[in-house]
Amino acid sequence: MLAYMAAGFSAIEVEEAVSGSLVRGEGEMKASGVSTDSRSLQTGELFVPISGPNFDGHDFIKTAFESGAAGCLAGRGRSREEPEGGFIVEVEDTLGALGDLARYHRGRFELPVVAVTGSNGKTTAKEMIGAILAEGAETLKSEGNLNNFIGLPLQVLGLGPEHERAVFEMGMNRPGEIRRLAEIATPTVAVITSVAPVHLEGLGSIEAVRDAKGELLEEMGTGGVAVLPGEDTQCAVLADRFRAQGGRVLTFGFEAKNDLCAANVQMSERGEVSFRIRIGGGEEEVRLPVVGRHNALNALAAAAAASELGSPLEEIVRGLEEAALPAMRLGVEELAGGIFLLNDAYNANPTSVRMAIETVCELKGAGRAFAVLGDMRELGAFEEFAHAEVGRAAAGADLDFLATVGPAMRLAANEAHRAGMATGRAEVFSSPEEAAAWVAERAMPGDWVLIKGSRSMAMERAVEALRG
Incomplete structure (x- = not known):
């Protein structure tokens, strides 16, 4: 509503x-x-x-x-x-006026606001931040992925006198969009989870993606704090720029050089991630209710933002372990016959597809790994190269079967064959249901099946087909 x-x-x-x-x-x-x-x-x-x-x-x-x-x-x-x-x-x-009205309303409240953007992981990080902050204070968290010129203002208009903190997600596919969203929300802490080759149809290059995400820092100004991945080369450029203009940066990552780091990252047989989180002089074990090693980085981003707002380590750990994430984002489900489904059907870009392939290959154990992949959209001139890269990544990983859906992802299947994936192991289909039927004929107990594709591909149809 x-x-x-x-x-x-x-x-x-x-x-x-x-x-x-x-x-x-x-x-x-x-x-x-x-x-x-x-x-x-x-x-x-x-x-x-x-x-x-x-x-x-x-x-x-x-x-x-x-x-x-x-x-x-x-x-x-x-x-x-x-x-x-x-x-x-x-x-x-009227659309611009909706944003102006939300900005006016935001000005009624003096409270810390966290804004989250990034090519990958922004919704997950936002949910984690909201869960942590809610442990210690009344927190407004944006719903789902309402992160555009309509959704973000409506979320800001939900601010009330009872709220002590807020966290909002920001999305974009054109230059200037993040700047406008930041004008509306007026954040005090900015989190950029990653910079990757997404929305290239409207942006043209990864450097343009970086600069578009960086609008958040430019609009926030020197009074705010930027939380950035310390091992992302594009974000390193943003960090240098923000420091040069007098801003303060917190970095997170797997390496000890970062302000927050994760040590001893482990993944269980069902994919849940655990690690030791180090913040300042404290260290605690965290067990995330989400799949994939990369989600340790999203957790670190959330922890950094929350610690900046004063959340103690025990609230950070509790919030991370209790965070509830949206559907179709690396959710694990056991199907009839002992087959495991890795449902990541919500969206896809080159980086997230590679991470998902790595995850399903790690999870398969003694079983086999299938990937059902739909087209990645909004890549512009980068489309052919990106889909071919997915094929090379699939062939180079420990992936047993690849089923592709859509004209662009056909390139991935072709490239996988060229890169050494055996005939009959990579096939092209015209619909998610056809791909699911092919997988169902081959999958055995203990096998893992990844489903992923851009939102417009509706790859959840493959999920429903496999559920029967």
């Missing part, structure tokens, strides 16, 4: 916040919350109509008022025929 009740505004406050024009109603009229969805709008809320390529929220202003909206925003000249009822503030751009 896209409605947030914590943020109340008078009509004159809305007009001021969004640099709009109050064209109907009185300045003292009030809205009790904000909604972008006329279907779930509650009586007394402000309706913000958002327009997209296939819809126009202005078509639902009448419905919103009939449902009890206290007021609404509208594009210039778009509200003249609306029924009598609440107040109307006209603006140049």
Whole structure:
């Protein structure tokens, strides 16, 4: 439900916040919350109509008022025929105004805010940070992956006087987007989990990805703290820049040179990760409820951010061990017949695919490892090379079978053959269901099956097919 009740505004406050024009109603009229969805709008809320390529929220202003909206925003000249009822503030751009309204609301509160972005691991790190902070204080954590120009403002509008801390996720696929999100959330701690070749269709190079992520640090300024991976060469550039402008940096990683490091990283037969975390002069054992060695790095990022906000080591460990992560992100499930499913179907990029392949190969033990991989999207001119690299990685890993779905991932199967994967071990399919059927014919008790692909590939269909 896209409605947030914590943020109340008078009509004159809305007009001021969004640099709009109050064209109907009185300045003292009030809205009790904000909604972008006329279907779930509650009586007394402000309706913000958002327009997209296939819809126009202005078509639902009448419905919103009939449902009890206290007021609404509208594009210039778009509200003249609306029924009598609440107040109307006209603006140049309702999406931009939603962000301005959230920024105004953020300014009502003096509290530490953690912003999390990164090519991989941002949702996991955000969930971990939220779990740690909630151990010691009332914390607002953004839901799911609501991290864009609509989702992030709505999350910020959820801030209330009861909150002592907040953590928000930020996503992007174009330059300037992180900067705008940072303007809205005004973070005091910035976490960048990684910089990898993603969204290259809109950015062009990994250096451009780095610079786009770095907008978070630029917007935060020298009064904040940057939490960065200490063994990421692109993030090292961001660290140097931030220090040069007077900012403070905390690094995390596996090496002892970092401010926070993980030692003795282990993975159980079911994939759960454990390690010893070192923060300052303290050290404790942590057992994560998530799969994959790389998640130790996400845990370190979360620990660094939380420690900066004053969380003691015992709260950090407890929060990490209790964090609940979203579905389809390296979730382990035992299927009928003793086959293990590694469900990482939510999304994919070259780096995360390689990490997932490494993970399933480590987990297989005496069994065999299958990978069912769908196309990786938004790679632009890098697409062919990236998919071929996946094929080479699959052939070079201890992977037993590769099933690909989609025209781009076909290149991975072809490259895997060229790199030495035996005939019949790497096959191309037109749908997730066909790939799943091929796997089901071959998988035996003790085998592990990885499912992964970009969101638009809907690789969870392979998961459902394997579940039967």
